[in-house]
Amino acid sequence: MDSFEFNKIAGAVLGALLFIMGIGIFSDAIFHRRPPATAAYNLPAEEAAPAGAAAAAPTVPLPELLAKADPKRGETLAKPCAACHTFEKGGADKIGPHLFGVVERPIASAAGFAYSDALKTKGGNWNFDALDHFIANPRGYANGTKMAYGGEKDPARRADILAFLRSKADTPAPLPAAAEAPAGGEAPKPTP
Numbered sequence: 001m002d003s004f005e006f007n008k009i010a011g012a013v014l015g016a017l018l019f020i021m022g023i024g025i026f027s028d029a030i031f032h033r034r035p036p037a038t039a040a041y042n043l044p045a046e047e048a049a050p051a052g053a054a055a056a057a058p059t060v061p062l063p064e065l066l067a068k069a070d071p072k073r074g075e076t077l078a079k080p081c082a083a084c085h086t087f088e089k090g091g092a093d094k095i096g097p098h099l100f101g102v103v104e105r106p107i108a109s110a111a112g113f114a115y116s117d118a119l120k121t122k123g124g125n126w127n128f129d130a131l132d133h134f135i136a137n138p139r140g141y142a143n144g145t146k147m148a149y150g151g152e153k154d155p156a157r158r159a160d161i162l163a164f165l166r167s168k169a170d171t172p173a174p175l176p177a178a179a180e181a182p183a184g185g186e187a188p189k190p191t192p
């Protein structure tokens, strides 16, 4: 290859690089990226909470989530739990204790199951609130628990799981009433 030919090739390569750079600069000039003036979606404003609701919580309260929860969805979401738990009446203990009727069951009360001290010393019953916290973050709720499960971070999914757990009982525990619900009636649905 003589030097003339080499120069031609080098020139072509350089030319191509310049051309690509040029396109980049040119398209940047056309498509100038401006940050959006407003967010693409609006987060629910705090004042959207129904009047009279306790201290406008930024998250949807658990009773409201439970009112919308679906045990069928929960059954699917509870598949990972089934690796360690049974849910049916008379179900055996596996890596974890059987969970039939666990809602309102005293904490760490499955006869014959070797619970961790973290759960044995907890006391009280598995009400919806306690279960919600435990499933969200087992170690955060009971530091030292043997339950090797990372936690379900989505509150709506947890509510579905709770609805499923609730359905697995002879007499499903009553759902907690929303704070502002009129006695015996449905909680008024706040418009989002």
Ligand code: HEC
Pocket: 078, 080, 081, 082, 083, 084, 085, 095, 096, 097, 099, 102, 106, 107, 108, 109, 110, 114, 115, 116, 117, 118, 119, 126, 131, 135, 144, 145, 146, 147, 148, 149, 152, 161
């Ligand atoms: C890797 C196995 C494993 C998985 C997965 C798992 N658990 Fe557990 N679970 C355990 C063990 C072990 C315990 C006993 C914990 C202790 O003694 O500290 C437990 C305890 C519990 C308890 C307390 C029961 C009682 O009698 O006090 C509940 C409720 C529970 N699990 C629900 C769930 C749910 C719901 C899921 C799925 C979202 C789940 N677990 C996933 C192993 C597991």
